[in-house]
Amino acid sequence: MTGPTASAGRRALWRVSATPAASALLAVVLIGAGMLARRPGPVLVGVAVAVGLAWAWALRPPRDGEVVLGLDAGPAEGGRIPITIAIDAPPGVDLVHARLDLLGAPYPDVVLDPATARRLAASVPILHSGPQELASIAVRTVAADGVESSLPADPIRLRRTIAPRFEAIDVLPLPGRLTGLAGAHPSARPGDGGEFHDIRPFAPGDRLRRIDWKATARLATGRGELLVRRTNSTADATILIVLDSRDDVGERVADWGRGSATGKGLSSLDVARSAASAVAVGYLRAGDRVGFHDLARPHRVVAPMAGSRHRERILRAVEQSVPAGRATTPRRPPLVPSGTMIWLFSTFLDDHAARLALLWRASGHRVLLVDTMPAPVLAGLTRPQRVAHRIVLMERADRMREAEAAGAEPLDWNAGGAAGRRAALTALARARSPR
Numbered sequence: 001m002t003g004p005t006a007s008a009g010r011r012a013l014w015r016v017s018a019t020p021a022a023s024a025l026l027a028v029v030l031i032g033a034g035m036l037a038r039r040p041g042p043v044l045v046g047v048a049v050a051v052g053l054a055w056a057w058a059l060r061p062p063r064d065g066e067v068v069l070g071l072d073a074g075p076a077e078g079g080r081i082p083i084t085i086a087i088d089a090p091p092g093v094d095l096v097h098a099r100l101d102l103l104g105a106p107y108p109d110v111v112l113d114p115a116t117a118r119r120l121a122a123s124v125p126i127l128h129s130g131p132q133e134l135a136s137i138a139v140r141t142v143a144a145d146g147v148e149s150s151l152p153a154d155p156i157r158l159r160r161t162i163a164p165r166f167e168a169i170d171v172l173p174l175p176g177r178l179t180g181l182a183g184a185h186p187s188a189r190p191g192d193g194g195e196f197h198d199i200r201p202f203a204p205g206d207r208l209r210r211i212d213w214k215a216t217a218r219l220a221t222g223r224g225e226l227l228v229r230r231t232n233s234t235a236d237a238t239i240l241i242v243l244d245s246r247d248d249v250g251e252r253v254a255d256w257g258r259g260s261a262t263g264k265g266l267s268s269l270d271v272a273r274s275a276a277s278a279v280a281v282g283y284l285r286a287g288d289r290v291g292f293h294d295l296a297r298p299h300r301v302v303a304p305m306a307g308s309r310h311r312e313r314i315l316r317a318v319e320q321s322v323p324a325g326r327a328t329t330p331r332r333p334p335l336v337p338s339g340t341m342i343w344l345f346s347t348f349l350d351d352h353a354a355r356l357a358l359l360w361r362a363s364g365h366r367v368l369l370v371d372t373m374p375a376p377v378l379a380g381l382t383r384p385q386r387v388a389h390r391i392v393l394m395e396r397a398d399r400m401r402e403a404e405a406a407g408a409e410p411l412d413w414n415a416g417g418a419a420g421r422r423a424a425l426t427a428l429a430r431a432r433s434p435r
Contacts, residue, residue: 023049023050023052024050026046026049027046027047027049027050028046029046030042030043030045030046030049031043031046031047031050032046034046066090067087067088067089067090067093067096067139067141067153068086068087068088069085069086069087069088069137069139069156070084070085070086070087070088071083071084071085071086071134071135071136071137071156071157071158072084072086072158073134073135073158073160076126079125079126080123080124080125080126081123081124081125081126081134081160082121082122082123083102083121083122083123083124083134083135083158084119084120084121085100085119085120085121085122085135085137086118086119086120087112087114087117087118087120087139088114088118089114089141090141092143093114093141093142093143094113094114094142094143095111095112095113095114095141095142096111096112096113096114096117096139096140096141096142097109097110097111097112097139097140097141097142098110098111098112098137098138098139099137099138099139099155100122100135100136100137101135101136101137101155102122102124102134102135103124103125103127103132103133103134103135114141122135126162128162128267128269128270129162129163129164129165129269129270129273129274129319130161130162130164130269130270130273130319130320130321130322131159131160131161131319131320131322132159132160132161132162133157133158133159134158134159134160135157135158136155136156136157136158137155137156138153138154138155138156139153140153161319161320162319163315163319164270164273164274164277164318164319165274166274166275166277166278166281167278167418168278168281168282168285169278169279169282169421169422169425170282171422171425171426171429172237172282172283172286172288172425172429173341173366173368173425173428173429173431174237174341174429175237175238175239175339175340175341175365175366176339176364176366177339199212199215199219199227199228199229199230200227200228200230201225201226201227201228202225202226202227202228203228206228210228210229210230211226211227211228211229212227212228212229215227215229236286236287236288236289236306237283237288237289237341238288238289238291238304238337238339238340238341239279239280239283239288239289239290239291239304239340239341239342239343240290240291240292240293240304240334240336240340240341240342240343241276241279241280241290241291241292241293241314241318241343241345242293242295242334242342242343242344242345242356243272243273243276243292243293243294243295243318243321243345243346244272244295244296244344244345244346244347244352244353245269245272245294245295245296245297245321245322245323245324246295246296246323246324246352247268247323247324247347247349248264248267248268248269248322248323249264249267249268249347249349249373249374250264250265250266250267250268250374251264251265251266251267251374251375251376251377252264252265252377252379252380253376253377253378253381253385253389254378254379254380254381254385265374265377266374267374268347268372268373268374269321269322269323269372270374271372271373271374271413271414272321272345272346272370272372273318273319273321275345275370275372275413276292276318276343276345277315277318277319279343280292280311280314280315280318281311281315284306284307284308284310284311284314287306288306289304289305289306290304290305290306290310290314291303291304291305291340292314292317292318293334294317294321295334295346295352295353295356296321296323296324297324298334300317300320300321301334302314302317304337304340334356336360336363336365338364339365340365341365341366341367341368342357342360342365342366342367342368343368343370344356344357344367344368344369344370344408345370345372346369346370346371346372347371347372347373347396348369348371348373348396348399348400349392349396351399354399354400354402354403357369357403357406357408358402358403358406358408361403361406361407361408362406366409367403367407367408367409368408368409368410368411368428369400369403369404369408369409369410369411370411370413371400371410371411371412371413371414372413372414373396373414374414375414376389409428409431411424411425411428412424
């Protein structure tokens, strides 16, 4: 499996560098000083500099050369992604001055010989999931021993979407009411496929295979009376995954205002993508219908459906969730079908997600508040910053308590690891049986 590639041709727009002027000035100074001092040595050096400058000027390259750049990312290996950098310079280029950024972190500029350094190898660690820029490169060329150089060209960028790591959940909390006609979950409606419901007299429309002959022989009271055995039907659930991607905060609180990919550590969107993928795949394996809604981008909606192809559609939508850059509040809340169970993934750092939870609870939906805030690392904070962080967490706790008082059920995805998460899901699955 090959990774994504990025390539482009950059026309070298040549210009005269500062080298000719500096060389000419040096030659004039040496010749003048040598003549004034009546010493042949400086005069000869000045003449040599002037001759070399004239020779380089006469051999300067044509002005229609093109530098072809290429970036190629291979498959991930050991938590890193290998990157190949290709640089093909036009004839006559002596040096290539390259500026490389890996994961948004600039590296020291390098000067390369285009005859020998056509292919370079690098690698970047996999720090986060979702869309991200792996690398970018910009170059300028130097020719004729520095007499001419090209203007810096726009960089080319290599982007890739990193799939989150997750393990599908196998304990499935269900909505208060199942609306599907067939599925893997037992319902309270009589039908086929479920547990025993009751025994009643045969009526028109009942199937003959439903007749319970033992119960008829034991309980029938009249001539020709037949008794049938009824079972509960099975049904599927409708699940809506609502992901709040309006912000993305890392575990290092000191980096909240910087947004550095390499400095934030585990981020809230990393947790949200992994958790949402685990929930979606768990329900889809059970045959339930799963939908997706991104609060930061109201147009990114996936209608609830089931099946393997829909699984890829949901996972792709989750992978593509990125921070909005600024908090936005949609004019209207997402429309939710009746009987839907809502998984709300958010950091709850503002009121919007909590208000939606209250609205959905008032409409009769079962709402799970999945806390995606990573465990904070307070290193590097000043005392005022620590106080501000405590105030933010207190306001956040108040919002979640208000939603919990209205009937929403909290779930801290990070608490207790996989064992603690399974125990919490088991408690949620027992908390309410479908009606």
